[in-house]
Amino acid sequence: MDLYEHQARELFADHGIVVPRAEVTGSPKQAREIARRLGGRVVVKAQVRTGGRGKAGGVKLAADPADAELTARQILGMDIKGHTVHTVMLARPVDIESEFYVSYVLDRAAGRFLAIASAEGGMEIEEVAATRPEAVARVPVDPAEGVTPAVAARIADAAGLPARTVDVLVRLWDVLVHEDALLVEVNPLVSTRDGQIMALDGKVTLDDNARFRHARRGDEADAGHDPREAAAAAKGLHYVKLDGEVGVIGNGAGLVMSTLDVVAGCGARPANFLDIGGGASAQVMADGLSVVLSDPAVKSVLVNVFGGITACDAVADGIVRALGTVRLTKPLVVRLDGNNAERGRALLDERAHPLVEQVTTMDGAASRAAHLATTP
Structure with a gap:
């Protein structure tokens, strides 16, 4: 559950962090x-x-x-x-002397949290990491130990932050622990000309599994929820809006995540994560395609399915049915492989929609969708 900036700042203030x-x-x-x-x-x-x-x-x-x-x-x-x-x-504006970046994020692969900090705040940390990786410190945090003043001092020293940020680093960890957060980020954390350390911005993601403990904030966050995410949730779909131009649909979270990476590797950005599941029906496929196509940022759509429990002909039937109810104005690239793949491809060939094309490999399909999305 992602919070709005003003909600994140309220959490910071509740834990003693100064905000304007x-x-x-x-x-x-x-x-x-x-x-x-x-x-x-x-x-x-x-x-x-x-x-x-x-x-x-x-x-x-x-x-x-x-x-x-x-x-x-x-x-x-x-x-x-x-x-x-x-x-x-x-x-209220602040008289800034210097800007920093600080975040705590869950490192699922390592089974711990990671502190990421830099003395170069106020800009996208990805840009800093790409151009000057030495300017970004990454310090593992043992969940059992947490961020004590000693650990916070190590983080500050590694990132080149002033010593007076140590207390804020400890308090930000308190936000993460006590509010059941998976991500806590401040960019920028600033030092003012009168010596105060203040959080000017905030990004907090709470664990959905702890939603029952944060009902009020969840209701406030949902009040402005992306309408496509709300529509997808109502249909039982696992959809997350992203910031790209290639719509992505797949069956199985692992396959969808891999597809997002391949699309990015082809020079485009995924517009969403949508997993239709391992036993999805044709109706689920049709619903998913409708949600993805409703996003005006989408320039092309990639359907990547490996047939197992979900047979490829059922997926193809869902695409055909969706084309009967949704006006397709964006190119649709389909890759079907596995159970009943040949029958699924034949169904799409029979439909012969001018904006639908099939590619037999994942890499090839991702490359084609990326090209269609990024070529004027």
Whole structure:
């Protein structure tokens, strides 16, 4: 369960981490009043659960209350990577001296948590890691020990953070443990000119298995939930919206994850994760295709199925049925292999839709879908 930035900041404040004063609204007129209460000059930030808000124009500085109303009006209703902005957060500006990056994330493969920190905050950590990997420290955290002041001091030293960040590192770990989080991220964590350490932004993902302990926050998060995720959940589908342009459908979480990696390796970005399961019916396939095609960011769709419990002819029948109810405007690349693959391919050949093509290998299908999505 991903929280909005303002929810993450509330958690930080609950655990003693300093955050600038801020309020949230969905009304431009209320934005004017909030700006007046906060002192006039404010930062207006779109509240959507995705990155890249600043580059998309979803984070702007307003000089006064009237400008705050105008800016809120411009940002509300924006589409940022497929997420519609329903609310904005107005925050008091901070006089920044330096910016840092800090996060704790679950490392499932190693069975532990990983602290990731850098003295170069305020920009995408992936960019820093790619161009200057030595600037990003990765420190394993034993869940049994946690982040004690001594461990926090090691993290700060490894990343080149000032000693006064140690207390915040300990408190962020408290957020992760006590709030059942899988990810806690602050970018930027800043040092102000008067010596304070403050969290200017926040990203928190709570464990869905602990949702019953966080009912209020879950309800608030779902209130602005991506409509495609909500529609998929209502149909019993395992769908997660991502930030790319290639829609991905597969049967089995492992196969879908592998498909996402192959698509990325072909120079495109997956637009979603959608697992139709190991025993999916033709109706499930039709429902899944409808959800993926409803995403305006999708430029092509890749269906990658290895027939086992789910026979390939059932998948093909689902595609054919979906084409009868959904107007296909994006190219659809299908790879069928395994149980009843030949019969499934024949069904698609019989339908002969001009935007549907078949490729026999996963690598080939991913390459074709990536090409179709990224070629003007």
